[in-house]
Amino acid sequence: MPAADLPLLTDAARIAGRVATSFAGPVARAWDKPGGAGPVTEADLAVNDVLMSTLRTARPDYGWLSEETEDSTHRLDRDTVFIIDPIDGTRSFVEGSRTWAISIAVAHQGRVTAAAVYLPLRDKLYAAGLGTGATLNGASLRACAAPMSPASKVLAARPNFEPANWQGAAPQVDRHYRPSLAYRLSLVGEGRFDGMLTLRPSWEWDIAAGALIVSEAGGTITDRTGAPLLFNNPHPTLNGVVAAGDSLHSALLGRLEQQSA
Structure with a gap:
């Protein structure tokens, strides 16, 4: 499954990045969600739309969970689900910062099997497949193994x-x-x-x-x-x-x- 889904996620992340960066952060229309749920912009919704179209067309049998889509119990009936944050760090986006990301994952029976995190303005594409390792722009990643210290x-x-x-x-x-x-x-x-x-x-x-x-x-x-x-x-x-x-x-x-x- 990761071998099949991961190229789909990385391609979708780059498409979504082009959509997101077509909006000027501080100029993009923004408003607050109800109930103190934080800000949202027209860019969040546009990215959500393109990801939904791209991913659900390719995998119509997968469920869908996204920050910018009204949730439904229908996803609970699916073994495999897309889990999406169209723009993670919306406040950063609104401020015109480069430190926001598009986050896309596939979870099968509760366990994430493929993932992509893309920062378009930093040209950083992180990707991982279950059992196949993690990469940044194609180069393998390794987490630090140092013990805790004041320098951690x-x-x-x-x-x-x-x-x-x-x-x-x-x-x-x-x-x-x-x-x-x-x-x-x-x-x-x-x-x-x-x-x-x-x-x-x-x-x-x-x-x-x-x-x-x-x-x-x-x-x-x-x-x-x-x-x-x-x-x-x-x-x-x-x-x-x-x-x-x-x-x-x-x-x-x-x-x-x-x-x-």
Whole structure:
């Protein structure tokens, strides 16, 4: 399945990138979603439309889960599902930054089997197939295996390191931030950063593609309790995410206060 789906995803990502970059970030029409769900732009919707047309035409029997499509229980009846974030990092897009990504994954019976994360303005295409490894622009990736230290470069928003989230003091690491969760995960797979974490409930479309890139690059990724990530849930969220090399992952997980979602 990955061998058949991965070229479809990478081609679709590049098509979507051309659509997204045809909109000028700060000029693109933007508005807030209801219920405080964050911003959306005309570019998000245009990318969603082209991905839906491209991917569902090629795989009409697959289900569909996207941030920008009204969810339906129909996907729960499908063994295989597309999981899409048309523009991950919409605020970054609106600001005119280059650090936003198109995230595309295929999950089969809850497990991601093929993934692509594309940053058009940085010309970075991350890809992974289950059992076939992870790549960046065709070059193989390997996650860092270093143990935790004050020099460990960890991608996380500042609130994740509030003392209440940790047993005792928060670990001393070199914290960094990028606005796109898919990109954060891809950077861990690339080995440019040692780990990433987000402790609040996370939407599947933000995580699915990057999760396979991490694991196929030799990293470890779980929810905040250490449980494996499963996708295409009735309510498509995960109980946080911790991703890193084995040693750092174990160290971070061992220090976390375990709270239910």
